[in-house]
Amino acid sequence: MSAPLCLLVPVTGEVAELEPLLQDLRHVTQAGDMLVFACAGPLRSRDRDPARRVRLLVEMGEFPAGVRLHAVSLQAPLAWESLIEIGLPEFSGPDALPECVLLLSQEARVEPNALLPLRRVMSEVSPPDLVTSATVGLSEEEVAAPFPLAFSRALIEGARPRADGRTGMPGLLHHLLSQATRHRVLDLPAAPLPSPGAGLAQALAALSAEGPEAYDWVLSHLPAFCAGATPGARAVMAPVLSSANLPLPSTAPATPALAGRAMLRVWRGGAHAHRMPLAYDALAPLWEGQIQLDYTPEQADLLAIAHPLDALALAPDVAEAVARGVPAMLLSEEPFWDTLFSPDPLADRITLPASVMGEMRLHQVNHHRSGIFDFERIPYYLLTDPRFLRAYREHFARNARIDAMDWAAAWGDRPADLVFMAERREERFHDIDIPEGGILGLCAWRTRLALACENAERLGASWQGGDTRFALEDWHLDKMTRLDGHARLLSAVENTRQPLYISEKIFDAFACGALPIYMGGPGHGIHRLELPEASWMDLWGADEQTGKARIMATLQKGADWTAYAAAQRRLAELFNDTEIAVRERVRIVGALRHELARAVDAGPA
Template identity: 35%
Template sequence: PAAPSLNRGAVPLVHLFGRHGHRTPLSYAPLRRVLGPRLAFTETPEKADLLLSGFNLDLREGARTLAGLLEKRPAIKLAVISEEPLWDTTWSGGFTERQRSLSAGGQEIPYLMLNHQTSRIFEYRRLPYFLLTSDDFAARYRGLLEKQLGIAPDALLDRWRKAPIDQAFFAERRSGETYSKSFPALDIRGLSAYRSQVAECAGEAGILRVGKGWDEGQRRQELPDWHLDKIAQLKGRARIVSAYENTHHRSYVSEKIFDAFAVGGIPGYYAGPQHRVFGLVPETAMINTHGLTPPDAAARLAGFAADKAFAEAYLATQASLFRLFGDTDAIVSERRRVIKEVLAEIEALI
């Protein structure tokens, strides 16, 4: 006989399903600490009330397994919480509908699709989502920014002029239509190919390109600490640091632009007028190539001449970010907000 559905008042039992199960809000230790005992987790999918993945590709890959599980326990629910707009816009088969399904074993298996477009989970108040997934980000940024407080604008300009690295690009080299998909009505655009083309057009002298496709080293995600490696290579050494996201979405802000300020480089970015990054970093403290072709963007980066007003805006932004990353109440509050949204979605589903 089929197992009963979840008893009212019982703690839901969650299984992180598939190879992207570690890429959901519920897979990160800092967010799990905020979650507390309101959910329980199991390594055994047969015991779970909810199978949760970070990418619906996992559901397609595990379709036969899912069909077998649901035959035994039809009350099991499925959900995807995708933190990556790149995955959503390129390989998900659609990213604007919450209610999705896949075919397996002659049946349609429904699942809930939550992402930047279909939920409020990633609609941050003060700190973007990805910075909440590790305690390292705020701690590193605050330590690095503190050492740069009090620098005079003229000294900063002189450091940029003498920087051994004129432009640094840390991102996998990608090309083709898959990485350039555009959804104008939603103000969403794939930028992986764009930022690679900008890097290609940058020339050679003083240019650092790091990542799969640029060099023969291991994938950066396979390094013991890919973020620390980037910081160590660029700290105080780069004039411009590419901070282009893989996707232009108004609420998607990763670590990249903050890395630039942490290492003392000018961020190269791509953001339309409605982008929420401007609530954190004013346009007067970045090089925004929105609307420019890759060759024109590369020319803008190469020819950008920072003046004293720019240096003052940059230093003011560093000071603002220093305060933000030291605001533990804001960090905890933002994590609580994420968990509140996730729990509301799960409770409504099961």
């Protein structure tokens, strides 16, 4: 019998789009073949487990007896350099990996008999490490879709993590590139270009040293390979880039690529370490086996702080780790901190004043820079603590049963016309405007609006004195209890207007039966909730006097209660569907691991 094959298919789009490829594979697979579907990144499937959905699709496909089927859920979009290693775990025993691995795109089509030449070559006594169209004796006109790259199991083993935890992926890439350039595989339109990480850069740099022909090939392909390359990758390629007269930013030397590491070791510290994506028990189970926390700075792959001011209180061992080249990251979940204390909230890398070392360079990950906060249905902050979802599920289920007429009647029974419950901050330095990021500081504007509205209740320690909310056992429960059914209008204005930042405030207002006052505007994530525009008040573009006039007019004429009732039903559906929250949390952790791995691969900022 001809040699069995392992067909590795990264699934990055709609799961149902696999059906054409599955139809083809039914006719070309045979006993002993292995199909591995690596479900990478946030899939647009309603199934909680994309791998399970793929597995069901495959199992319904009536493949030949003896074909082994595997579907693996991966929690983040993966670079080509690490897909092979992570997508093909240590198969053994009856599931041993075949000698040849073929990388197929999800959109590939496989002609009948297309795999026969490949099986013939891999049945030889000493099969090649890399199989190209030339290896199997096909002309370019005869090249079928499955022949961008195929490679041996030996090369896969060479990419496994070494004893020091690093991967052999740059060596594997170098070999693949060396072979592929000789056979012009990478010039084919169907060829998948490896992602421009440090591992690829090391492979290209090594390839360029093999001789004039290889060097010329690398130079001719630099525009494609360096598009979007990280500074760490560009630093590895510095000699080649310089020879090609391409611009090279000033960067620190890159560390070896770690994208394929099974576990990322992270030190987190500072007074605000409890306020970062790595801090929440609600997310932690999803990164188990991928991210490990609370290493010492000496042991860690990455150092993480949550607030720019935390750099001023770092211990000497952190400074020593930075000096040795351990990359550092500002992992911020709070745009309010970014706008006040980051030197540039829009930058990928920043310099902060720091204790011991004077200053330090950091990778910056925040709402503007990262997909962690780029929510689909439920904003990031609501997913960090289960109490938010529990409270909203209960309140919106109740509210959804109230019709428009009953909302209109309840409006007249509210004890208060208008409530502001937020910090009093009058300082003008809060009036920040960063138009290129769509960012506005709203603390002082919100305070001026509250002072302009004479009939408003102004609640909280900064207005009334007493303890702050952080002294309460459950500040959110206290807020919901105090405000439920209390006000006609409730301010939900954020500390900062940032397009992807939505806190609990507007959901609290709806849950308590008040009409929310908000500052959204064009391009703001609030519109992703698909709530009727008339169900909340958007003060985008208004100064405090204009805002006051609109508030007074609404108090006098009332609201569109049909739209308001529809919004309540919409929110009840959103928070009653637990699958939505699960998918959002999976998306968050996938994006988080991607950011951490990217920083580690890039090296010091």
